Amino acid sequence: MTAEAVQVKAFYDAHGFLSGLPVLGTEELEATRMAFEKLEEEYGTEHTQYSLHNTHQAYPWAMDLAAHPDILKVITAVLGPDIILLNSRFICKYPSSDVPRRDDVVPYVAWLQDIKYWGFEGGPVASVWLALDDVDTENGVLQVIPGSHTRGVLEHQTAIAPGNMLTANQEIPRHLVDPESAVECPLKAGQMSIHDGLTVHASEPNMSHRRRCGFVIRYIPTSAYPVEEDLFPFVAGVGMAKMRSDLGSKSERNGE
Numbered sequence: 550m551t552a553e554a555v556q557v558k559a560f561y562d563a564h565g566f567l568s569g570l571p572v573l574g575t576e577e578l579e580a581t582r583m584a585f586e587k588l589e590e591e592y593g594t595e596h597t598q599y600s601l602h603n604t605h606q607a608y609p610w611a612m613d614l615a616a617h618p619d620i621l622k623v624i625t626a627v628l629g630p631d632i633i634l635l636n637s638r639f640i641c642k643y644p645s646s647d648v649p650r651r652d653d654v655v656p657y658v659a660w661l662q663d664i665k666y667w668g669f670e671g672g673p674v675a676s677v678w679l680a681l682d683d684v685d686t687e688n689g690v691l692q693v694i695p696g697s698h699t700r701g702v703l704e705h706q707t708a709i710a711p712g713n714m715l716t717a718n719q720e721i722p723r724h725l726v727d728p729e730s731a732v733e734c735p736l737k738a739g740q741m742s743i744h745d746g747l748t749v750h751a752s753e754p755n756m757s758h759r760r761r762c763g764f765v766i767r768y769i770p771t772s773a774y775p776v777e778e779d780l781f782p783f784v785a786g787v788g789m790a791k792m793r794s795d796l797g798s799k800s801e802r803n804g805e
């Protein structure tokens with residue numbers, strides 16, 4: 550491992566997240582945003598806000614994002630060299646002008662740990678949050694609680710406030726979360742954050758007039774295995790051959 554990778558892993562292991570990491574250059578970002586806008590036109594924003602699941606299986610440009618060398622460089626630094634692409638999802642919070650809010654309910658993401666409902670053993674899960682838009686306090690930035698990944702799996706309940714975007718409508722009860730200790734992960738479009746599957750995180754509603762769109766990509770080391778078979782029947786290495794060859798070709802180009 551390079552000295553830089555050792556430092557990155559040490560920070561991630563200690564705090565359970567990384568943020569502000571550059572991934573997409575100007576042209577890649579532009580192409581990605583255009584490709585995503587086509588999906589918005591095709592499916593409508595009500596659908597694209599949370600229902601684009603595993604888009605990488607249908608669209609090569611999304612697979613290229615999941616296999617992006619600058620993502621894999623960091624993911625392999627934190628998870629080790631042998632990884633599996635687990636799943637992906639676009640998570641978009643639109644301003645109310647783009648997706649009218651029924652009964653004034655504003656979408657947010659309640660405090661959660663990703664791993665809670667997935668049933669994985671044998672290794673961690675890492676989630677990349679790749680920003681397609683500039684993301685900040687106003688438009689519902691991701692918040693994480695540093696160090697919370699060391700607390701084990703916490704109790705979750707059905708969310709009390711309406712508007713939780715999560716499929717299972719889960720949340721960690723308030724008495725187990727100290728929002729004061731949370732830090733925001735503001736990103737410029739094209740940057741990413743990464744959080745561990747045990748890191749407690751959430752996001753507030755988008756109160757701006759700007760879209761807040763992220764491509765969330767989850768990876769596990771090959772040591773991890775699903776104990777809930779129905780949830781991840783395909784875990785045996787979707788796209789890994791491609792990832793490995795991309796990593797190889799980037800290393801070759803850099804003479805590493």
Ligand SMILES: O=C(O)CCC(=O)C(=O)O
Pocket residue numbers: 640658663676677678689690691750751752763765
């Ligand atoms: O996009 C968000 O606000 C939440 C994302 C999230 O829950 C995740 O990446 O695991």
